[in-house]
Amino acid sequence: MTTYVYETIPAKKGAPVRHYEIRQSMKDSAFTTHPETGEAIRRVVTGGYGILKSGEPAPRAAAPARSHSCCGGCGCH
Numbered sequence: 043m044t045t046y047v048y049e050t051i052p053a054k055k056g057a058p059v060r061h062y063e064i065r066q067s068m069k070d071s072a073f074t075t076h077p078e079t080g081e082a083i084r085r086v087v088t089g090g091y092g093i094l095k096s097g098e099p100a101p102r103a104a105a106p107a108r109s110h111s112c113c114g115g116c117g118c119h
Contacts, residue, residue, distance in 0.1 A: 043065045043067060044065065044068050046063070046072070047063055047085070047086040047088055048062045048063075048073060048086060049084060072084070
């Protein structure tokens with residue numbers, strides 16, 4: 043089971059937005075209404091984190107992006 047963050051979709055402009063953490067299977071579709079209150083909600087996409095175990099090497103950083111597109115004639119290859 044995974045914990046997802048949901049927020050209410052205010053019915054009126056300026057209404058407060060409330061946040062909920064709801065546990066559900068990754069296979070389940072996102073809720074559109076709160077399972078207990080019936081309020082309109084949407085899933086919030088949040089950043090993840092990596093887990094490193096002791097003794098494992100750190101993940102490699104991605105290669106830096108090139109600052110310009112190159113046809114290969116400038117000698118940068």
